[in-house]
């Protein structure tokens with residue numbers, strides 16, 4: 001990562017902390033905490049995004065643009081930041097403009113179920129942080145991904161039950177576990193786990209299901 005990229009990433013965080021005074025984007029309100037829990041955490045998935053096939057990148061449930069904006073800046077990938085809350089995507093439109101990223105990064109205001117209709121089988125790589133359980137992420141991601149595309153799930157804690165459930169749905173959703181890595185952030189105490197699934201086959205059911213079903217009536 002070069003100095004210009006570091007400056008852009010820091011500026012994104014500053015703009016989000018500022019916007020957070022009027023729009024609810026994050027619980028984190030200091031630059032110091034944000035550098036760890038947003039910036040460092042977002043960038044911790046770099047090995048995983050670099051291992052995905054080249055091409056379009058999407059951040060599902062992006063909120064204040066984490067991990068989407070830092071990863072877009074460092075990878076240079078064409079990027080879509082998706083969130084169902086319009087005031088969040090509007091804040092991000094301003095950030096993208098201010099950082100000079102308009103040729104590379106766009107927002108999508110809408111639900112992931114709609115994104116998967118508008119950009120069907122289009123993404124080479126997706127990320128999701130603090131959004132849903134693994135099985136729900138797999139269901140939402142599958143119709144967005146190209147064959148061979150990767151879903152990168154940023155997790156804090158994953159129960160044995162959540163993992164087992166996700167693994168049990170792999171065949172049905174056409175997704176297969178690709179990698180699983182646990183680590184600690186630089187504060188020495190914050191545990192993280194990054195789990196990657198790869199799109200390997202056509203799902204066995206028609207996706208997306210009706211809007212809201214993935215989250216309200218989980219498989």
Ligand code: SAH
Nearest residue numbers: 061062063066083084085110111112129130
């Ligand atoms: N990824 C960010 C925000 C996490 S909060 C971070 O880690 O800081 C989850 C975000 O997902 C919220 O902004 C919420 O509006 C969005 N969201 C939840 N369900 C969604 C759906 N079905 N489609 C699109 N966005 C969704």
